[in-house]
Amino acid sequence: MEPVSAQGNRHLLAYIWRRTSASPHCYGQSHYDGTGLHISPQLHSTVPVLVRAKNAWVAQMERIPPDERTQDDMRETFEACMLQAESEISSLIR
Numbered sequence: 001m002e003p004v005s006a007q008g009n010r011h012l013l014a015y016i017w018r019r020t021s022a023s024p025h026c027y028g029q030s031h032y033d034g035t036g037l038h039i040s041p042q043l044h045s046t047v048p049v050l051v052r053a054k055n056a057w058v059a060q061m062e063r064i065p066p067d068e069r070t071q072d073d074m075r076e077t078f079e080a081c082m083l084q085a086e087s088e089i090s091s092l093i094r
Contacts, residue, residue, distance in 0.1 A: 004061045011078050012054040046089045053085035
């Protein structure tokens, strides 16, 4: 069975992919100009919020015995963590 931390990383990458596919600059802007990747201060402040939310999800899941975790509970809890993160992010980028 895949560790919860690895599942959290996968879920977060998929979440960011879906969000940025729909709205490419929803977390800030970045560009590569041949000298390196440059990220906006906005992006620099929003991504850690998502990572903290993912880590909170991992911590919650690790408190539940593996045989008691359901896919629905895991998904709903992840969505709740991301909703909280998005709320925090919206206050950062106003």
